[in-house]
Amino acid sequence: MSLKVLVIGSEGQIGTELCLELEKRDDVVLYRADIRILTNSERRLYRLDATDQRGIKQLISDLQIDEVYLMAALLSAKGEENPKLAWDLNMNSLLHLLDLAKEGFYKKLFWPSSIAVFGPDSPKVNTPQNTTINPSTVYGISKRSGEFWCDYYFNKYGVDVRSIRYPGLISHATEPGGGTTDYSVAIVKEALKIGNYTSYLKGDTILPMLFMPDAIKATLALMDAPKDSITIRTSYNLGGFETSPELMAHSIRRFIPSFEISYSIDFRQEIADSWPQSINDENAIADWRFEVEYDLDQTVEAMIEALK
């Protein structure tokens, strides 16, 4: 029997590549929903506002959806520019979806959190799953609150909701949507286009990152895992590799030796300074066998290859 899967926020940086992978599965019938597309039901595309509770309920019940991936959100940098909108979108979309799962409209939810839950008081290196977590951005506050809601709905109502704290994600298919780690995509694009890049983060700002194929593989591994192997219902830590603008520039110079980087630091530095440099993801490894395939150099090489 086929599985009816709905991706909300399907046209974003993660949604695009997640849909490509889901489409390869013979047992999946994929439906995409996003606020920036027009409905074309023959192509299984639906214009949907993730804050519209009635609209989501209607779509899920009309299509008889089994699983939902909720990717619509306002990211860290955009969230700081519009805190109320970030809270409204990030929280209410999740609460609507949790309620619909609780009421039996569909069976399983994936909702992404972020390393932005960690704040300036959290340990910076090998940051544990459970530690001091005091986020300092509205994005981080919304993600941490969302994690608690997921755990609450699982414990209280048995809602099968699964979540990952993604690090910064590097990809070439779709432009990133306004996060603090967006430089990691722009630096490779600008290197190829004009041979230089002006970074809004200081050269030595180290953050955890992951290449998109590894992030999608992790997401599907978590969703495919047997229910009783999931021991964390807030959100799983996920690392990858640690990099900085300087380290990325160094890696890019293996292919473009004349590449130059300069700096014009903006408000995103403060956000980056509040986040971990590396993540302890031993729970993801133990519970659903998370494995990183791409390190920094392999990611840069794959990015350059794809963008050329």
Ligand SMILES: NC(=O)c1ccc[n+]([C@@H]2O[C@H](COP(=O)([O-])OP(=O)(O)OC[C@H]3O[C@@H](n4cnc5c(N)ncnc54)[C@H](O)[C@@H]3O)[C@@H](O)[C@H]2O)c1
């Ligand atoms: N990209 C990253 O590096 C990263 C890191 C950590 C966590 N995340 C999380 O992963 C999820 C997806 O991130 P992304 O990078 O793909 O974001 P994105 O901004 O690239 O994509 C979000 C998509 O949601 C859509 N959208 C926005 N408002 C909507 C609404 N009201 N209704 C329906 N759709 C709406 C947008 O049109 C866009 O296509 C988010 O929850 C984000 O917080 C992303």
